[in-house]
Amino acid sequence: MIDSDHxxxxxxxxxxxxxxxxxxxRFKDKESAQPAIEKLRSKLWDxxxxxxxxxxxxxxxxxxxxxxxxxxxxxxxxxxxxxxQGCSVTSFKVPSSLERxxxxxxxxxxxxxxxxxxxxHNRSHYEAVLIERVxxxxxxxxxxxxxxxxxxxxxxxxxxxxxxxxxxxxxSKAEQKERLEAxxxxxxxxxxxxxxxxxxxxxxDDYMAAFEEAIDKTSTRHAPWYVxxxxxxxxxxxxxxxxxVRSMQRLNMKYPPAVEGxxxxxxx
Amino acid sequence: MIDSDHxxxxxxxxxxxxxxxxxxxRFKDKESAQPAIEKLRSKLWDxxxxxxxxxxxxxxxxxxxxxxxxxxxxxxxxxxxxxxQGCSVTSFKVPSSLERxxxxxxxxxxxxxxxxxxxxHNRSHYEAVLIERVxxxxxxxxxxxxxxxxxxxxxxxxxxxxxxxxxxxxxSKAEQKERLEAxxxxxxxxxxxxxxxxxxxxxxDDYMAAFEEAIDKTSTRHAPWYVxxxxxxxxxxxxxxxxxVRSMQRLNMKYPPAVEGxxxxxxx
Numbered sequence: 001m002i003d004s005d006h007x008x009x010x011x012x013x014x015x016x017x018x019x020x021x022x023x024x025x026r027f028k029d030k031e032s033a034q035p036a037i038e039k040l041r042s043k044l045w046d047x048x049x050x051x052x053x054x055x056x057x058x059x060x061x062x063x064x065x066x067x068x069x070x071x072x073x074x075x076x077x078x079x080x081x082x083x084x085q086g087c088s089v090t091s092f093k094v095p096s097s098l099e100r101x102x103x104x105x106x107x108x109x110x111x112x113x114x115x116x117x118x119x120x121h122n123r124s125h126y127e128a129v130l131i132e133r134v135x136x137x138x139x140x141x142x143x144x145x146x147x148x149x150x151x152x153x154x155x156x157x158x159x160x161x162x163x164x165x166x167x168x169x170x171x172s173k174a175e176q177k178e179r180l181e182a183x184x185x186x187x188x189x190x191x192x193x194x195x196x197x198x199x200x201x202x203x204x205d206d207y208m209a210a211f212e213e214a215i216d217k218t219s220t221r222h223a224p225w226y227v228x229x230x231x232x233x234x235x236x237x238x239x240x241x242x243x244x245v246r247s248m249q250r251l252n253m254k255y256p257p258a259v260e261g262x263x264x265x266x267x268x
Numbered sequence: 269m270i271d272s273d274h275x276x277x278x279x280x281x282x283x284x285x286x287x288x289x290x291x292x293x294r295f296k297d298k299e300s301a302q303p304a305i306e307k308l309r310s311k312l313w314d315x316x317x318x319x320x321x322x323x324x325x326x327x328x329x330x331x332x333x334x335x336x337x338x339x340x341x342x343x344x345x346x347x348x349x350x351x352x353q354g355c356s357v358t359s360f361k362v363p364s365s366l367e368r369x370x371x372x373x374x375x376x377x378x379x380x381x382x383x384x385x386x387x388x389h390n391r392s393h394y395e396a397v398l399i400e401r402v403x404x405x406x407x408x409x410x411x412x413x414x415x416x417x418x419x420x421x422x423x424x425x426x427x428x429x430x431x432x433x434x435x436x437x438x439x440s441k442a443e444q445k446e447r448l449e450a451x452x453x454x455x456x457x458x459x460x461x462x463x464x465x466x467x468x469x470x471x472x473d474d475y476m477a478a479f480e481e482a483i484d485k486t487s488t489r490h491a492p493w494y495v496x497x498x499x500x501x502x503x504x505x506x507x508x509x510x511x512x513v514r515s516m517q518r519l520n521m522k523y524p525p526a527v528e529g530x531x532x533x534x535x536x
């Protein structure tokens with residue numbers, strides 16, 4: 001676990017109201033952050049190649065947010081230029097009937113990244129304590145046990161070599177309004193507008209309570225949550241990249257040694 | 269099917285010996301091709317977004333080559349910057365025991381891209397008429413029927429909305445020697461060197477015969493083969509991108525229309 005202003009410190013009570021949505025850290029504006037973003041991009045490219053070459057660890061990146069919170073944008077920007085061969089994105093939609101006929105972790109375990117790979121989960125097993133809680137899809141008697149199941153599941157992955165990084169992209173309700181209005185205004189963005197999002201928006205406070213409890217109960221040393229101020233897209237991208245790069249550097253990955261006798265090989 | 273200098277024209281006898289490995293088309297050198305490569309990159313980004321938004325078609329890209337032929341490099345360069353959320357790479361290795369207990373197309377069908385997605389297959393179902401033929405893993409009585417099975421399989425995908433583009437990255441035996449020697453010389457590339465590749469190299473002529481027959485029998489209007497001169501990496505990248513972009517343009521994809529009543533929506 002690496003330190004960050006945005007870490008939900010394990011073992012410390014988490015208060016979502018204390019988290020700013022418009023923080024930009026040490027940067028004044030997008031332009032001043034650009035060189036740092038570029039530097040992180042090239043580091044991430046290099047780390048991903050080492051991860052793939054070494055084939056020892058995997059990286060699981062969990063992205064959660066309210067609608068229009070920037071999950072899709074973050075994937076496009078943070079992983080822009082990463083070798084697609086080493087990077088796999090799974091977007092979890094409404095579960096299929098096959099998926100629903102299993103326990104809530106089944107489809108997420110199936111999508112866990114192989115060694116050598118970065119697996120990005122756009123929405124995740126946390127929906128089981130977010131939308132399922134807010135909409136009473138699962139009763140309290142069921143979802144209240146899920147935090148512990150989630151912690152145990154993540155511990156299995158972590159102890160077998162997966163670096164787990166969880167990001168809550170935190171926007172304000174006013175920023176969401178602006179983004180939804182922008183989708184309405186731009187014909188090329190109309191396809192992204194889902195009238196269902198408005199119903200979810202009405203449940204904003206319920207979602208904040210659900211996020212608060214989920215982050216409080218599942219931010220652990222082996223699978224920490226980072227609560228990213230996401231009103232400014234460029235800062236969101238920088239902050240996510242920063243955590244990923246510094247966390248992957250800690251893995252201290254090496255290119256595998258040459259097979260024996262390599263120096264004697266002559267190619268005819 | 270779009271036209272290209274590198275198309276293995278369906279219905280016309282294919283001769284691998286007539287295909288150059290060091291052609292660079294209308295370009296003098298890498299520098300002169302750079303603006304065209306950049307232009308294709310931005311077109312591909314836009315086409316991929318439309319593909320995803322429309323959710324009607326999928327794109328299956330098959331990459332085959334001799335070892336060091338540039339499959340990995342092509343993926344990294346051609347799809348550099350494409351949104352990883354819309355792009356999924358499957359690398360087919362030695363089949364697992366589960367995979368071997370099914371017919372030869374099973375694992376490839378499982379990995380076929382969903383609507384809206386570009387699926388890149390690094391090696392593919394063609395290994396069943398390449399390595400399995402050359403090494404007698406499958407007897408002639410089995411593999412000789414596979415061309416027809418492959419054509420039927422690809423027709424299913426194509427008729428249900430998949431654009432199929434198959435690329436043979438064609439390098440000379442001398443170029444392969446240089447690339448394998450470069451891997452031996454650079455410690456950071458040692459992990460890519462597999463001594464087994466030398467055994468395959470000895471079977472070069474058998475592989476060329478197997479590629480020739482595979483391309484001859486399975487280059488169809490619904491799933492054409494493009495034989496890409498791949499000695500020059502930059503030309504290979506341009507030529508692949510050119511075929512993908514022009515083929516995807518033909519799909520004439522549109523952003524989906526807005527849901528009804530969008531103009532009346534007010535966000536509170």
